[in-house]
Amino acid sequence: MAVLKVIEVLSSSTVSWEDATKKAVSQATKTLKNIRSVYVQEQSASVKNGQVDEFRVNLKLTFEIE
Structure with missing residues (x-):
């Protein structure tokens, strides 16, 4: 049986939300x-500036x- 843990992570990007997500995982x-x-x-x-x-x-x- 696997034991899993969940953590919260914040990330940002000047490109996109997808890029911010990829950066966080990386x-x-x-x-x-x-x-x-x-x-x-x-x-x-x-x-x-709008x-x-x-x-x-x-x-x-x-x-x-593990």
């Missing part, structure tokens, strides 16, 4: 093993504990 894999899934809980963006300048995501990462 960074998390540096210290976490066996990541099973990512759930995008919330999306937001910051606006500067333009979206940063995409932000609040994620839940699920990984297996």
Whole structure:
């Protein structure tokens, strides 16, 4: 039986929400093993001078504990 843990991660990107999600998973894999899934809980963006300048995501990462 596998034991799974869920953590919350925040990430941002100047490109897109998808890019912010990929960056979060890429960074998390540096210290976490066996990541099973990512759930995008919330999306937001910051606006500067009338333009979206940063995409932000609040994620839940699920990984297996060894």
